[in-house]
Amino acid sequence: MTTTEQFEAVKTEAPRRARTFARADVPTILLGLLLLLALLFPIVYRLPYPRDLAIRVLLYAMLAQAWNILAGYCGQISLGYAVFFGADAYTSSILQTTIGWNPWIGLLMGAAVAVLLSLLIGYPCFRLRGHYFAIATIAIGEIVQTLAINWDFIGGARGLSLPFRKDSLLVFQFQTSKYPYYYIILTLFALCMLVSWRIERTRLGFYFRAIRDDPEAAQSVGISITRYKLVAMAISAAFVAAAGSFYAQYVLYLDPDSVFPLSLSILICVLAVVGGTGTLWGPLVGAALMVPLSEYTRIHFGGTGRAVDLLIYGGLLTAVAVFQPSGLVGLARAWWRRRWRF
Amino acid sequence: MFTVPPPEVLAQGILSGILMGFVYALIAVGLSLIFGLMEIVNFAHGEFLMLSMYTAFWAWALFGLDPLLSVPLCAAALFLLGWLTYAGIIRRVLGGPMLAQIFATFGLGIFLRAAAQFLWTPDFRQVGRAWVQGPVNILGISVGLPQVVASGACLVAFGLLYWFITKTETGMALEATAEDRQAAALMGINTARMFALGWGIGSACVGVAGAFLASFFYIFPQVGFLFALIAYVIVALGGFGSIPGSLVAGLIIGVVEVLGGLFIAPAFKYVAVYLIYLLIVLVRPQGLLGKF
Amino acid sequence: MALLTIEGVTKRFGGVVANHKISFAVEEGEILGLIGPNGAGKSTLFEVITGYYRPDAGDIRFSDTRIVGRRPDQINRLGIGRTFQKLRPFRAMTLAENVMVAAMQHERDPGAARREALRYLAFVELADKADSYAITLSTGERKRLEMARAMATRPRLLLLDEITGGVDHRTIPTLIQLIGRLRGEGLTLVVIEHNMRVIMSISDRIVALRLGEVIANGPPAEVGKDRRVIEAYLGEAFVVPAGQAGDAPKPCAPERR
Numbered sequence: 001m002t003t004t005e006q007f008e009a010v011k012t013e014a015p016r017r018a019r020t021f022a023r024a025d026v027p028t029i030l031l032g033l034l035l036l037l038a039l040l041f042p043i044v045y046r047l048p049y050p051r052d053l054a055i056r057v058l059l060y061a062m063l064a065q066a067w068n069i070l071a072g073y074c075g076q077i078s079l080g081y082a083v084f085f086g087a088d089a090y091t092s093s094i095l096q097t098t099i100g101w102n103p104w105i106g107l108l109m110g111a112a113v114a115v116l117l118s119l120l121i122g123y124p125c126f127r128l129r130g131h132y133f134a135i136a137t138i139a140i141g142e143i144v145q146t147l148a149i150n151w152d153f154i155g156g157a158r159g160l161s162l163p164f165r166k167d168s169l170l171v172f173q174f175q176t177s178k179y180p181y182y183y184i185i186l187t188l189f190a191l192c193m194l195v196s197w198r199i200e201r202t203r204l205g206f207y208f209r210a211i212r213d214d215p216e217a218a219q220s221v222g223i224s225i226t227r228y229k230l231v232a233m234a235i236s237a238a239f240v241a242a243a244g245s246f247y248a249q250y251v252l253y254l255d256p257d258s259v260f261p262l263s264l265s266i267l268i269c270v271l272a273v274v275g276g277t278g279t280l281w282g283p284l285v286g287a288a289l290m291v292p293l294s295e296y297t298r299i300h301f302g303g304t305g306r307a308v309d310l311l312i313y314g315g316l317l318t319a320v321a322v323f324q325p326s327g328l329v330g331l332a333r334a335w336w337r338r339r340w341r342f
Numbered sequence: 343m344f345t346v347p348p349p350e351v352l353a354q355g356i357l358s359g360i361l362m363g364f365v366y367a368l369i370a371v372g373l374s375l376i377f378g379l380m381e382i383v384n385f386a387h388g389e390f391l392m393l394s395m396y397t398a399f400w401a402w403a404l405f406g407l408d409p410l411l412s413v414p415l416c417a418a419a420l421f422l423l424g425w426l427t428y429a430g431i432i433r434r435v436l437g438g439p440m441l442a443q444i445f446a447t448f449g450l451g452i453f454l455r456a457a458a459q460f461l462w463t464p465d466f467r468q469v470g471r472a473w474v475q476g477p478v479n480i481l482g483i484s485v486g487l488p489q490v491v492a493s494g495a496c497l498v499a500f501g502l503l504y505w506f507i508t509k510t511e512t513g514m515a516l517e518a519t520a521e522d523r524q525a526a527a528l529m530g531i532n533t534a535r536m537f538a539l540g541w542g543i544g545s546a547c548v549g550v551a552g553a554f555l556a557s558f559f560y561i562f563p564q565v566g567f568l569f570a571l572i573a574y575v576i577v578a579l580g581g582f583g584s585i586p587g588s589l590v591a592g593l594i595i596g597v598v599e600v601l602g603g604l605f606i607a608p609a610f611k612y613v614a615v616y617l618i619y620l621l622i623v624l625v626r627p628q629g630l631l632g633k634f
Numbered sequence: 635m636a637l638l639t640i641e642g643v644t645k646r647f648g649g650v651v652a653n654h655k656i657s658f659a660v661e662e663g664e665i666l667g668l669i670g671p672n673g674a675g676k677s678t679l680f681e682v683i684t685g686y687y688r689p690d691a692g693d694i695r696f697s698d699t700r701i702v703g704r705r706p707d708q709i710n711r712l713g714i715g716r717t718f719q720k721l722r723p724f725r726a727m728t729l730a731e732n733v734m735v736a737a738m739q740h741e742r743d744p745g746a747a748r749r750e751a752l753r754y755l756a757f758v759e760l761a762d763k764a765d766s767y768a769i770t771l772s773t774g775e776r777k778r779l780e781m782a783r784a785m786a787t788r789p790r791l792l793l794l795d796e797i798t799g800g801v802d803h804r805t806i807p808t809l810i811q812l813i814g815r816l817r818g819e820g821l822t823l824v825v826i827e828h829n830m831r832v833i834m835s836i837s838d839r840i841v842a843l844r845l846g847e848v849i850a851n852g853p854p855a856e857v858g859k860d861r862r863v864i865e866a867y868l869g870e871a872f873v874v875p876a877g878q879a880g881d882a883p884k885p886c887a888p889e890r891r
Contacts, residue, residue: 130440131383135574139616203738210735217722219706221736310456317449321442
């Protein structure tokens with residue numbers, strides 16, 4: 001076949017190929033079902049415990065998905081994500097307690113602070129290569145946690161309590177019934193998923209993947225790697241921030257040990273890695289699996305319970321890294337592909 | 343926030359900082375060796391140290407072995423651990439994505455830390471009545487004898503390592519593999535074996551340091567984490583892959599840590615160390631004596 | 635006015651001088667061959683031109699714009715594309731996606747970018763493998779993929795680094811043809827090549843480097859007979875004294891590998 005013939009063939013074929021970008025039908029139906037399930041869930045299961053568990057699953061899933069945007073899609077592995085979470089939780093809470101701003105505004109402000117912080121950290125740190133960058137994020141996490149513990153303005157080690165005002169969407173507090181919290185986090189999470197889905201399908205997603213795969217080759221085709229890493233960082237930080245504000249309103253108490261610790265950063269990584277980095281559903285799958293699991297181990301192993309779930313996290317992280325870096329989602333995809341080969 | 347300590351305290355601080363610096367250097371050099379060979383950071387390095395310290399502790403608790411006698415035991419045990427880690431885990435992620443490389447050792451570290459906590463509880467342990475204990479007077483300053491012994495021993499171990507790398511055939515093969523993997527392979531060097539050896543030796547260094555640390559440091563599951571971060575900073579400061587660099591950087595960090603604690607506040611001594619890491623990698627990524 | 639002007643470019647690595655006062659110009663529309671024994675500094679020069687290394691001295695102008703000190707992505711957007719000697723396709727992506735990433739510089743929409751990408755893949759005769767992953771390709775195919783990817787950024791100047799290296803020599807005529815077609819598309823090319831037969835036949839002009847310095851700059855026939863070039867490649871024993879050489883230059887590289 002001459003080049004011209006190939007060329008012509010491709011020209012006529014191309015429009016048909018482009019249609020594969022449109023959604024296939026089965027996944028859409030499944031998605032719809034899932035959404036319905038999620039919406040009806042608290043109405044069907046009226047007990048508080050499953051609902052609280054679901055809220056935590058969604059919260060962590062959102063954190064993991066946000067991390068996924070920077071690490072999974074763009075390839076910048078941060079081991080200190082708790083920093084943005086805590087920074088935003090504290091920001092929106094401080095704004096409430098000192099200036100009396102509405103928590104929703106606080107959420108937006110917190111997001112702005114987190115984005116700014118992320119750019120500040122990201123700009124110099126993105127010059128570092130993978131391993132160095134990861135270490136730097138741990139170092140920053142430790143610095144921030146130490147500073148927070150010793151900073152009396154935000155309550156130091158004693159923590160910060162948010163006063164209960166009234167049950168209202170306007171002030172983002174609900175005490176008599178926690179259902180609204182569930183729907184709020186569901187909405188936030190859905191938003192996060194939507195943004196991730198859009199990223200996957202647009203130029204941004206392609207650029208992220210190119211940067212992850214080979215930054216120098218990406219540069220050779222005109223991609224400014226610093227710029228796009230910062231974009232990934234900013235988007236990611238915004239979602240972590242939203243989660244942080246939510247957490248503050250949900251728990252109404254913050255202290256450095258619960259929002260800044262390395263163990264939280266680790267948990268975020270674990271959920272995303274086990275579920276599948278760089279995939280859309282990985283973080284949710286990871287969270288849906290691991291959060292109930294850690295609850296189970298906490299209940300059944302009492303005092304040393306914490307160690308058992310860390311034991312599992314560590315083992316899973318290494319196992320996933322060694323055998324299937326694309327996590328559970330990757331495993332499922334490979335299995336699916338093999339089934340349909342024959 | 344800044345307080346100037348009295349001169350005797352300062353002098354004592356600096357001396358103990360230097361002494362600890364030698365120990366830090368030995369811990370860091372293992373990391374540096376591994377990174378120089380295959381550009382992988384062992385995120386479980388701290389936990390290796392912790393395991394070495396526990397090995398020395400249990401040798402003492404169960405068999406009455408003084409930590410000094412445990413040194414060869416710990417070195418051998420850690421050598422094996424390093425070799426096995428390479429063979430079982432690292433080998434499989436060498437060609438893989440960076441995510442896999444980072445999390446392979448990161449996960450291992452978490453696993454080991456949790457395993458230690460699970461098996462031996464989070465209680466702080468201590469070796470009592472070690473052979474070397476008590477204070478000693480150097481240049482009029484009082485420091486602990488165990489620290490001096492540990493420091494001296496680590497310096498000796500460092501020297502041995504340096505001799506090994508530069509004067510023996512195996513050592514030079516190791517260096518060659520670190521410099522140019524492909525060229526080394528073309529010259530008939532078994533690179534896989536070099537990698538395993540690198541992991542083994544790097545871990546053995548940590549083993550030695552751990553055994554000595556056990557004679558005067560508290561032993562608990564989280565202890566490795568602190569040392570690990572310091573080790574990363576030292577490796578970055580000294581230059582990834584540079585053995586002399588680790589020594590110089592170790593001393594500097596040892597002193598900075600103490601000074602940070604004295605001048606600012608004990609809680610902030612690590613902050614000073616971490617800030618140095620950030621400064622170094624941003625301003626001079628190849629470190630003081632680094633290769634690249 | 636020349637498309638690319640290189641003046642006095644020097645690049646040192648520690649004690650090693652990789653490029654020393656290199657100067658030459660590339661005219662629009664020509665194919666310039668860059669030859670020299672291993673270690674002559676050819677690939678380093680490419681890295682300097684495309685912004686991966688900063689030269690210690692010298693100036694590089696592209697279409698009268700100074701490009702020294704700019705980042706590689708900026709230089710690419712100005713109109714210089716390149717392939718890599720150690721091939722670097724995006725491993726986790728298909729061929730089409732590889733080229734799409736490059737095409738997206740000009741076409742934001744993924745659908746349009748894909749159509750563009752398929753056109754470029756057809757140009758290098760890889761369209762039938764558009765949805766395979768890059769790791770499944772042979773060396774020759776990977777080189778063509780790199781070409782397609784570089785082309786998708788719509789450069790005016792294309793730097794090709796060792797197109798025939800490691801390639802089964804039955805594929806070489808195809809690659810030579812491809813290069814000719816590239817010129818037909820209006821591209822200016824600078825080609826690093828070790829295969830003498832290839833470089834002599836495709837180049838309008840040849841620049842020869844040795845130990846980081848330019849030792850010859852002229853049409854292939856001239857450079858092929860240049861004493862210093864022959865000496866650089868084969869050693870002094872092979873230099874034929876003037877008057878005994880005959881009209882056609884003998885190929886300087888062995889016929890068979």
